[in-house]
Amino acid sequence: MLARAHTFTIEGLQTRHVTVEVDIRQGLPAFSIVGLAGAAVREARERVAAAILNSGFEFPGRRITANLAPGDVPKAGPGLDLALACAVLAASNQIPREHLQSHALFGELALDGGVRACKGTLAVAQATRDAGLGVLMLAPARAHEAALVEDLDVVVVERLRSAASVLGGADGDPLPRSMLRKQDRPRAVEPDLSDVRGQHHAVRSLVIAAAGGHNSLLSGSPGTGKTMLAQRIASILPSLSRPEAIEVTRIHSIAGGSEGELASARPFRAPHHSVTTAGLVGGAQRGWVGEVVLAHNGVLFLDELSEFARPALEALRQPLEEGRVAIVRARHAALYPARFMLVAATNPCPCGYAGNGERCRCSETALARHRRRLSGPLLDRIDLLTQLGHDGAHDLAAASLTSSERARARVTEARERQAARMREDGVAVNAHMDVPMLQKYARLEERGERMLRDATRSGLLSARGQHRVLRVARTIADLNGSDRVRTRDVGSALALRPDIGLADSRAA
Amino acid sequence: MRACGDCLRRSWLLERLSARLDYASHDRARLIELLALADEELIAAVAGRHREALGKEWKRFEPFVAPAEDVQALCRHDGDYPSSLASDGAPHMLHVAGRSERLTELARAPIVAIVGTGRATDYGMEITKSLARGLAASGITVVSELVDGIAVAAHAGALEVEGGTIAVMSGGLEGGCAARWRGLYRRVRARGCAVAELPSASPARRWGRTASRRIVAELAELTIVVEADENPGELLGATLAHSLGRTVAAVPGRVTSPVSTGTHRLLMDGAALVRRPEDVLELLGRAASPASRDPTHETDGPAAFARLEPRLRRTLEAVGAGRDTAAKLMTDETDAGETLLALSELELMGLLARGDGGRYVPRQSAVSGRGGA
Numbered sequence: 001m002l003a004r005a006h007t008f009t010i011e012g013l014q015t016r017h018v019t020v021e022v023d024i025r026q027g028l029p030a031f032s033i034v035g036l037a038g039a040a041v042r043e044a045r046e047r048v049a050a051a052i053l054n055s056g057f058e059f060p061g062r063r064i065t066a067n068l069a070p071g072d073v074p075k076a077g078p079g080l081d082l083a084l085a086c087a088v089l090a091a092s093n094q095i096p097r098e099h100l101q102s103h104a105l106f107g108e109l110a111l112d113g114g115v116r117a118c119k120g121t122l123a124v125a126q127a128t129r130d131a132g133l134g135v136l137m138l139a140p141a142r143a144h145e146a147a148l149v150e151d152l153d154v155v156v157v158e159r160l161r162s163a164a165s166v167l168g169g170a171d172g173d174p175l176p177r178s179m180l181r182k183q184d185r186p187r188a189v190e191p192d193l194s195d196v197r198g199q200h201h202a203v204r205s206l207v208i209a210a211a212g213g214h215n216s217l218l219s220g221s222p223g224t225g226k227t228m229l230a231q232r233i234a235s236i237l238p239s240l241s242r243p244e245a246i247e248v249t250r251i252h253s254i255a256g257g258s259e260g261e262l263a264s265a266r267p268f269r270a271p272h273h274s275v276t277t278a279g280l281v282g283g284a285q286r287g288w289v290g291e292v293v294l295a296h297n298g299v300l301f302l303d304e305l306s307e308f309a310r311p312a313l314e315a316l317r318q319p320l321e322e323g324r325v326a327i328v329r330a331r332h333a334a335l336y337p338a339r340f341m342l343v344a345a346t347n348p349c350p351c352g353y354a355g356n357g358e359r360c361r362c363s364e365t366a367l368a369r370h371r372r373r374l375s376g377p378l379l380d381r382i383d384l385l386t387q388l389g390h391d392g393a394h395d396l397a398a399a400s401l402t403s404s405e406r407a408r409a410r411v412t413e414a415r416e417r418q419a420a421r422m423r424e425d426g427v428a429v430n431a432h433m434d435v436p437m438l439q440k441y442a443r444l445e446e447r448g449e450r451m452l453r454d455a456t457r458s459g460l461l462s463a464r465g466q467h468r469v470l471r472v473a474r475t476i477a478d479l480n481g482s483d484r485v486r487t488r489d490v491g492s493a494l495a496l497r498p499d500i501g502l503a504d505s506r507a508a
Numbered sequence: 509m510r511a512c513g514d515c516l517r518r519s520w521l522l523e524r525l526s527a528r529l530d531y532a533s534h535d536r537a538r539l540i541e542l543l544a545l546a547d548e549e550l551i552a553a554v555a556g557r558h559r560e561a562l563g564k565e566w567k568r569f570e571p572f573v574a575p576a577e578d579v580q581a582l583c584r585h586d587g588d589y590p591s592s593l594a595s596d597g598a599p600h601m602l603h604v605a606g607r608s609e610r611l612t613e614l615a616r617a618p619i620v621a622i623v624g625t626g627r628a629t630d631y632g633m634e635i636t637k638s639l640a641r642g643l644a645a646s647g648i649t650v651v652s653e654l655v656d657g658i659a660v661a662a663h664a665g666a667l668e669v670e671g672g673t674i675a676v677m678s679g680g681l682e683g684g685c686a687a688r689w690r691g692l693y694r695r696v697r698a699r700g701c702a703v704a705e706l707p708s709a710s711p712a713r714r715w716g717r718t719a720s721r722r723i724v725a726e727l728a729e730l731t732i733v734v735e736a737d738e739n740p741g742e743l744l745g746a747t748l749a750h751s752l753g754r755t756v757a758a759v760p761g762r763v764t765s766p767v768s769t770g771t772h773r774l775l776m777d778g779a780a781l782v783r784r785p786e787d788v789l790e791l792l793g794r795a796a797s798p799a800s801r802d803p804t805h806e807t808d809g810p811a812a813f814a815r816l817e818p819r820l821r822r823t824l825e826a827v828g829a830g831r832d833t834a835a836k837l838m839t840d841e842t843d844a845g846e847t848l849l850a851l852s853e854l855e856l857m858g859l860l861a862r863g864d865g866g867r868y869v870p871r872q873s874a875v876s877g878r879g880g881a
Binding site: 353363454460 | 626628656835836838
C-alpha cells in the first residue's frame with residue numbers, strides 16, 4: 001500500500017519541496033526512513049509512532065518504508081513529522097488519500113498527537129504557493145506568518161486527529177484570533193533617541209548616517225554613550241516597506257528569532273567581538289546563516305571594533321560592497337541577501353582616553369597598533385566618523401535634541417528625496433552612489449570644489465575619500481531639503497571624514 | 509673604506525658585547541661611562557668570565573667591512589668626522605647612510621637637537637613639527653633619534669620644508685628601523701642623513717637607545733626638549749647636553765600635563781624657554797631674517813590672524829581656549845553646519861590639525877603640503 005504527502009525542508013534560506021512516500025507491506029514490523037534524512041528526521045520515527053497511537057489510530061505492525069524524495073537533498077528539522085504521520089495513516093487506509101495531493105503539511109508532532117509549529121513557516125508558505133499546492137496545513141502558533149502570503153489557503157490543526165479529519169473533508173480548527181487582526185501593527189517599542197541627553201553633535205551625525213545609509217564609526221572614551229547611541233539607530237531608520245518586512249520576517253523565521261508575526265522594527269544585530277568569521281557571514285555548517293544576513297535591511301553594530309578578529313572583519317568586505325554574501329563550502333554553495341548599515345564603535349586608543357593628555361596612559365607603540373588594527377579595507381568602506389566626548393556635566397541635564405519619531409520623519413523625507421532622484425539608477429540611498437552618479441547628482445559650488453581640491457592636495461583626502469565626502473555632503477543637502485550641495489555641506493562632510501586608522505598620521 | 513682598523517675593531521666589539529651592554533643599560537649613567545672606556549678596559553668591565561677569550565678574539569680581529577652599498581664607515585680619525593663629536597664618550601666610528609659628504613654638509617650648518625617623550629600629546633607633536641619646519645627652513649640641521657613621539661615629528665617637520673635632518677639610529681642602518689617608521693626613514697635618508705654606531709644589519713638594541721641619545725646630544729649645539737616627564741630617562745638628552753656644556757632649551761606645556769613636568773623642571777633649572785623657531789634662532793645668535801624664513805610662515809603671527817574672517821577667528825580662538833572638539837564648539841542647534849565648515853576651512857588652511865579623540869589642535873603655521881602657497 002502506497003501513499004504520498006507533500007512538505008518542505010529548509011536549507012539556508014531556500015526551501016526544497018519534499019515528497020514523502022510511505023509504503024507498507026508484509027514483513028517483520030519495522031519503520032525505516034530513507035532519503036538523506038538528518039538526525040531530527042530520523043528521530044521522527046519515534047514521534048510519529050507515539051503520536052499515531054496516542055491519537056487513537058492504529059500504528060501498522062508491518063514493514064513501513066518512508067522515502068523522502070528527491071533523494072539527493074539533505075532533509076533537516078522536525079517539520080516533516082506531520083507529513084510522515086499522515087502518509088502512514090493514508091497508506092494503512094485509516095484516512096482517505098486524495099486530499100494529500102493538494103495539501104502541504106508542515107509541523108512537528110508531540111508524543112500526545114499535538115502539532116507544534118516549526119521555524120521557517122513563512123518560507124514554507126511562500127514555497128507552497130509557488131509549488132501550486134493550494135493549501136498549507138500547520139500548527140496555530142505561527143499561522144499568521146503563513147497568512148502573510150497571498151493566494152494561499154491556510155488550515156490550522158492543533159492535533160493529528162484534526163489533521164486527519166481535514167484530510168477526510170472536514171474543516172480545520174478555527175484560526176487564531178490574532179490572525180484576524182489588521183496586519184499593519186505599530187512599530188514595536190524600541191529604545192528612543194529622546195533618552196539621549198546632550199551629544200548633539202553625535203545625534204546629528206547619526207541622523208546623517210541613517211538618512212544616507214552611510215556606514216559609520218563612533219569613536220569616544222568609555223562611558224560617552226557609543227553603545228547607547230548605536231542601539232537607537234534602528235529606531236530612526238524609515239519603517240520597513242511591506243516587501244522588506246516580509247524578507248526580514250522570512251529570514252528571522254528561519255533563524256528562529258521571530259515570534260511568528262510580521263517584523264515591524266528593523267533588525268539590529270550586535271554580535272560580540274569574539275564572533276568567528278563563520279558566525280559573522282555564515283557557512284559554519286550547511287545552511288547556517290551569519291549575522292550579516294540576520295542584519296539584512298537593518299543595522300549591524302560592531303562594538304569595540306578593534307577587538308574583532310581580523311579575518312572576521314575582512315569577510316565583511318563582500319557584503320558591504322555587494323549587499324549579499326556568497327558562501328561556498330566543499331559540498332554546497334549559497335547566496336544570501338545581506339544589505340545592512342554598518343555601525344561600529346571603538347575607543348580612540350587601548351585605554352580609551354587618547355587626546356586627553358592627562359589621562360591617556362598608552363605608549364606610542366600601543367597607539368600605533370590600535371590605529372593599525374582599525375585601518376585597512378574595512379575602514380575604507382566607512383563614510384562617517386563621529387567623535388563622542390564628555391561634554392561636561394551640564395549636558396546630562398540638558399533637554400534631548402530630538403525624538404526618534406521626529407528624526408525618523410526627517411530621515412524618511414531625505415530618503416524619499418534620494419529615491420526620487422535616483423529612481424532610474426536602481427539605487428536607493430546616497431551611500432550606494434557610484435562615481436558617475438556622484439558626478440551627476442553631487443555637483444558642487446565653486447568654493448566647495450576648491451575646498452575638496454585643497455583637501456586632496458594637502459593629503460587630507462584620498463581619491464576614494466573624496467567620493468565619500470561627496471556622498472555624505474549629498475546626504476546633508478538632502479536632509480536640508482536642498483537640491484544643491486552647498487559649501488557648508490561639503491565643510492561638514494569633511495569634518496566628519498574618517499581617518500582615525502591612518503597609521504603614522506600624527507608624524508607624517 | 510674610510511675607517512681605520514682600530515675603529516672597525518671597536519665597532520665589532522660593541523656589537524659583540526651588545527647583550528652585556530643591554531644589561532648594563534639599566535643604569536644609564538654607567539653605560540655612558542662604559543662607552544667612554546678604551547677597548548681592553550671595556551672588555552674587562554663587562555665581559556665577566558669570558559673576558560680572556562674575548563680578549564684573544566679581540567687581538568686576532570682582522571679589520572673587515574662588508575661592502576655595503578650606500579653605507580660609509582667614518583671613524584674619528586677621519587677629517588670628515590663631525591667635529592662636535594669630540595668628547596671621550598663620543599663614538600669611535602659612525603656608519604653613515606649615503607655619502608659622508610652629505611653628513612659633512614649637514615654638519616656645516618648649526619645643528620639643533622629636538623628630543624622628548626615617546627608618548628607625546630597632539631600639542632607636542634604639532635609644536636615639534638612647527639619648530640622643525642621653521643629651523644630647517646632657516647638652514648639649520650635638525651637632529652634626533654628615530655623613535656616614537658617627538659623624534660619622528662622633528663624629522664617629519666624638517667622634511668615638510670625639504671630641510672636637512674639627521675636621524676641617529678639605535679641599531680644598525682638597515683636593521684635598526686621600526687617597521688612603522690620605514691617610510692619616514694626612507695625620506696630622511698633621501699633628503700637628509702642617517703647615522704648609526706652599530707654595524708648595518710644589527711637590530712635596534714636597548715643600550716643603543718641610550719647611546720644614540722648621547723650622539724644626538726653631542727652632535728647638536730643646542731638641545732630642545734619639547735615634552736618629557738620627570739623620569740631621568742626622558743630627560744637624558746637634556747642631562748647629557750648640559751654635562752657637555754651645550755645649551756638646553758625647553759618648550760612649556762600645560763602645568764597639569766604629565767608629559768610637561770620634565771620640561772617645566774628644566775625651565776625652572778634655567779633652561780631657555782622656546783615658543784617658536786625665532787626663539788631658537790635668537791639662542792643661536794642668528795637674526796631671524798625674513799629671507800631665510802619658512803615661506804609657509806606667512807599665515808603665522810597676528811597679521812595673518814587679523815586677516816581671517818571673523819567667524820574663523822572666533823572658532824580658532826575658541827579651540828585655543830580649550831573648546832577643542834566639534835561638540836564643545838556647537839553652542840546651539842542652528843550652528844552645527846557652520847561650526848563644522850569653519851573647522852574644515854581652518855584645517856585646510858593648516859591652522860588646525862585633527863588629533864586623537866576628535867580634538868582639534870592649533871598649528872603654528874601652514875603646512876607645506878599646500879604647495880607653499
